[in-house]
Amino acid sequence: MSDATTPEQKSISLGRDAWRRLKQNQLALISLCVVGAIAFVGYTAPIIWAPYVTHFSPHEMHRSFANAPPGTRDISDEYPTYDGNKDAFDFIDLDGDGYITCTRHVYADGTPGSLQCPELAMADLAASFLLKAHQLFDRARGNETPPPLHLPAAGQGDGYLTFAEYPKDDLDLPEEYRGLGLAGPDIFRALDIDGDNVLSSWELVERSRYLRYSTVPVGGGLRSYDGFVGAFDRDGDLRISRAEFPGAPELHTFVGGTDYLGRDIMTRLFYGARLSITIGLLSTMVSLFIGVLYGAISGYAGGRVDNVMMRIVDILYGLPFMFLVILVMTIVEDRNNPVIIFVLLGAVQWLTTARVVRGQVLSIKNREFIEAQRALGASRLNIILKHLIPNTLGPVIVYATLLVPAVITEEAFLSFLGLGLPDSWGKMLAEGSGIGSLTNFPWQMIFPGIALAVTLFAMNFLGDGVRDAMDPKMRGQK
């Protein structure tokens, strides 16, 4: 309180006072940091996390690595890195002319066709054999003489290719892989990195990386060599010389495993964070806009208008609003449009805001400063917008901080039912919570579950902290 007799004591605004109290609440501060971190990771996902940390984009599918557990490694399609080791060049340069040669067919009308790189294509074929070897030859123990080329059903193998299981010569291979020198004991030994006489799938993936140079461009499209050649063919002759060769692609880890399409779960989580935070904030704003206006008008008008407006709110309170949202979601044409989602979610969340604001307005509308405005001839709209609404903001902010997690839950709920956005945590949860996935690939549910729960935790704690800070009387009464 500033006072004429104590000039050294500065007056503190409500916001500053609340911030001071919030800073004393450790739990709320930690929550604030967590929310900030989640938002930061979400919004920087496309520029930092996907290209430089996880090295995977949320949409690239690693078909050979569908449902892979955390820790599985593969090369990245859209953000590949290279190890700088030139030895791999000799594997690729089959004709030994010192160049990986590509040609581009140009159509008669001048449009360029796709890039043809026979040496890289040969390498890719060999790589695809290595990635498929388990599916082709792995048998459960005790069944070591299967008929040639009999494909075991998924899960029949024991996860290791033994020396006996590995093809002895080209005739044991499917036709398309013959003539590449892929069969035989020497190759088996070359593939067996740790020398334990069995091939685990990580060994095959590690060996296959020297052979894989086709990439999918950022933003999707067909698998091609354009990315590789475009990035490293500095002199533009469509040939990669030994000096230009960047080394073999490096493997990157699926830290959170992959989903049923072989997409990196961790990267998808980061993109999901961006979506959740955005929807949470925007929907809350929409709902505040409606609720504050409705509540202020109702409270200021008073009497019969107020009565009717509040009766409407009472009635709407008892209705299952999400049903109307589901209904609208099923009929909109562009279901992947985030604008529709946040407007809809905001439009069904304004009831409590309206009540809170009305209560505030009722309590201050007959105070002197409003009377003064009336006496000065200010218009009603002017009084509501300039004087009443700003004075209700305290409780509104408190309510809004608790509304954000509620909206995030609802967005996840919609996506869980298959009506929301494809990048959402709710969608990931839905994909991961079938009985089959829960039993065999639990990471598909655990990671999005943790992400959602931690976000809601932090936001709820922060909301409680903000409420305590804005209204010390409420402290302890939850």
Next chain:
Amino acid sequence: MFRFIGGRLFSSVIVLWVLVTLSFFLMRFAPGSPFDQDRKLPPAVEANKWLRFNMGMEITADVDGTIGDLQEIVPKVTMLKKGDTLGTLTPEGGAAQPILMPHDGEVVSLNVQAGEQVKKGDTLAVIPKPLWSQYIDAIGGYAKLDFGVTITSDGQRTVSEELRRALPISLQLGGYSLLFALLLGVPAGLISGWRQNSPLDHTVMAFSMFGVSVPTMVSGPILVSIFAIALGWLPPGGWEQITPEWSALQHRILPVITLGLAYVPVVARLTRGGMLEVVRSDWMRTARAKGLSEATIIRRHALKGALLPTVSWLGPGMAGIVTGSVVVESVYRIPGLAENFVKPALNRDYPMVIGVVVVYAAILVLLNLVVDLLYTFLDPRVSIDG
């Protein structure tokens, strides 16, 4: 009292009417019809469907005669105005009469060919009914509790049959869950409010924060993983109506706990808030001063007041439980109402969707009324006659 109930019932009817109207027009204004399937139906078959689901009407011949020229019409594509001629009909020895469109719209199917002999009353074409006429028919049906036949079952089952099968399941799930939430939440809240800031209070509040922050779509799969997959104690899904009773009960445990757990913290917090208010009141001080035992004070004086916030939450809370059950039913593959809402909505099964909306809304509105009456019973200061 009766005036209050009458007024509430009246406003409930208005609410239901608004909801039905809203759902009706939302669904009808959506692009596409429920009969747009992957494979194209022949116009005659599709016309039959339009008629069967009361969405189409026939243009019939006024007199016996011969069809003259017919317009070039592509079914469901050509848009016609009111009064456009579809063709001409020539009675025996009379002048040609035009066949007119009674209102704007497209033609679902044209049932005759040029030169064909028709009798009076034969169907010449099938066109969609005007929206308002469909709407009036529908509302008339709903007033008689007739919701029509479901489109996805190809008219084999009525909406009422589906509801009769699914509603008890959803009611059981919701009811048990609410009971679970109250049985756990109310005592927790009472203790926590009675002994504010004790370690017990802090524990309850910490758990309640946990419950608020873990939505059913996370807790459900986790519970399944633990109790159904890892330990194998309970079945992972389904809602069997089979004997012995124990087997049926087993199927109910996990869904009820999942849905109930989400509302335990809400109930606990509200009860605690109510208790905190009551504890500080004058009559409690009086009760203590009289020398009553703690148990008697809680039972006779504190309980009613402490329950007030929870009771007033019950109305909106039940709406929440209804919505929450959609996720739980989907996690545990329970054939309840949710199953009959999301899928039909995606398939544009209008009658089914509106049936579910009406039933849910009616239940909720009714329960809200009960809650309001209960409130006056618990809190003598509230009078509904005033």
